Amino acid sequence: MGRKKEIIVSLPDQAWTDHVREGLLAWYDQNKRELPWRKNKDPYRIWVSEIMLQQTRVDTVIPFFERFMDKFPDLVALANADEEEVLKAWEGLGYYSRVRNLHSAVKEVVATYEGKVPSTPDAVTQLKGVGDYTAGAILSIAFDQPTPAVDGNVMRVFSRWFALWDDIAKLSTRRKMEVLGAHLVPASRAGDFNQAVMELGALVCTPVNPKCISCPVQATCAAFDQGVQAELPQKKKAKPPxxxxxxxxxxxxxxxxxxxxxxxxxxxxxxxxxxxxxxxxxxxxxxxxxxxxxxxxxxxxxxxxxxxxxxxxxxxxxxxxxxxxxxxxxxxxxxxxxxxxxxxxxxxxxxxxxxxxxxxxxxxxxxxxxxxxxxxxx
Missing domain, CATH: 3.90.79.10 (Nucleoside Triphosphate Pyrophosphohydrolase)
Structure with missing residues (x-):
């Protein structure tokens, strides 16, 4: 994802890593939600869903995603659409800079990559509005590349798995999490693994009252072992509006x-x-x-x-x-x-x-x- 300052992190051993991968993927296969963007590995659909899901709940996004896909079923259709038409299709989701950046980026894909979403980290992260997380999601889910995708759910899960007290609002903490994610994501089923961590954070390892009794990798969670899962992750309170x-x-x-x-x-x-x-x-x-x-x-x-x-x-x-x-x-x-x-x-x-x-x-x-x-x- 570009050059970054090297982050030194104590990585788990292979036995721990294998146990988490196997347990989490088995749980995901049985418990994953049926979401419209999971029907196939079309990188365009995955890209749109990830942009919509930024700062927005899954249940809110689903009807917007389905309507958006009906109107712009492929990348070229979106690229050729008028901006007012695109904004109207996004109406109600808020954070309109997201869809403006998406619209600009798909035009670039049409012009530069013959309408095909690029599959290399350097190319994807150069697209407008695509940061490290979105790039990691596209590369791993659509192209099964072993690339970490660290969002808020993932940071919460990692904070508890490793009993990390770092402030997750800090960039240095995110970089540490990305190093851990790069170590944990397997060479095969990379997209499933990343989605499994996110799903665990959404359904089990929740912000309040985590359902530790239902966690498939409870035995390897340092926060649960120490009884501090309710205190993690640590995050400095943002200033009120x-x-x-x-x-x-x-x-x-x-x-x-x-x-x-x-x-x-x-x-x-x-x-x-x-x-x-x-x-x-x-x-x-x-x-x-x-x-x-x-x-x-x-x-x-x-x-x-x-x-x-x-x-x-x-x-x-x-x-x-x-x-x-x-x-x-x-x-x-x-x-x-x-x-x-x-x-x-x-x-x-x-x-x-x-x-x-x-x-x-x-x-x-x-x-x-x-x-x-x-x-x-x-």
Whole structure:
């Protein structure tokens, strides 16, 4: 996976290694879940599944994966698709940079590798969005190469097997785990072994209350032997998301809704959403803080009421959101490219991050039974 600083790790002996391989693979053959990406060893399907599974639960991914495969059954179909179409197929999974990187990478595979996913570590890790873990998963599962694939489940299992107290949030710990994984993965059934470790972490060696009595390799687990399995792995607590007060505007012109495309960098990069202003202070009059944004665009808004307030948590930010209604009273110039009006029936054609889907839902709930300024605005 490229040149790395040499990590010195005390490796288990061959008898221990053989016992773990045999016991774990036998358990996997009997207990593995039937997952749609395990139906064959198509590297494209495996690649897509691994990208989807990043920071997302298996049960959540399954229906998204099946729909995505129906729409883009092979790598060329995905490479030839329009970005908006790809984003729409991903809608609801979040972390949209994942699918943008995937889309870019499959285009590179078509252009450089004749549409076939490369099978060498150097080539795979050069693909956009493919890190060491994803590369290891593709190489071992699709091509049965003895390459480690170390994700969060694997790090938890290894921490307990070897009673390692290293902080798994540190890169040095991950590198140590990769050395262990490279030693443990067998020359044959490499993909099955890597998946077996992940499966053990998902079903048995769980974060809380591990089911040690059901573990096929309990006898070789140092943490169980020492009675410290509940204390491992060690991980430094991440900083809580930073609170940010945000105004989101639900602006209408007849049956049309005003959209804003976010910056190409940063949070929700390049995604369509509703007009948004971050770091908003308490407003005496709803809409005051976001008014200058529309004035610059030559739009004059009559503000209504606050439709509701809600929270949305990103990895590093917690948005405290106020959704404010507005009606366009006058327009002085054409909108720039990052702004657009859409009709109600066009909304389903675009992909929106969950934070804006919540806003749409909230606004729709307020549309019924309103009168006066509220009724006109909504």
């Amino acid at each position: 930073r609170p940010v007060h945000v105004s989101i505007a639900w602006i209408r012109r007849g049956e049309q809704i005003l959209l804003q495309r976010r910056s190409s960098e940063g949070l929700l990069a390049g995604m369509w959403g509703l007009p948004t202003m971050e770091n908003v202070q308490d407003e005496v009059v709803p809409g005051d803080s976001i008014t200058p944004l529309f004035t610059e665009l030559g739009l004059f808004v009559e503000w209504g009421e606050v439709l509701g307030e809600y929270e949305h948590i990103f990895s590093h930010r917690r948005w405290h959101i106020r959704l404010v209604e507005g009606l366009i009273r006058d327009e002085k110039k054409d909108l720039p490219g990052e702004w657009r009006w859409i009709n109600e029936n066009e909304r389903t054609q675009l992909a929106f991050p969950n934070v804006y889907r919540k806003a749409f839902s909230l606004a729709e709930k307020r549309r019924k039974g309103l009168s006066g300024i509220q009724g006109r605005l909504l």
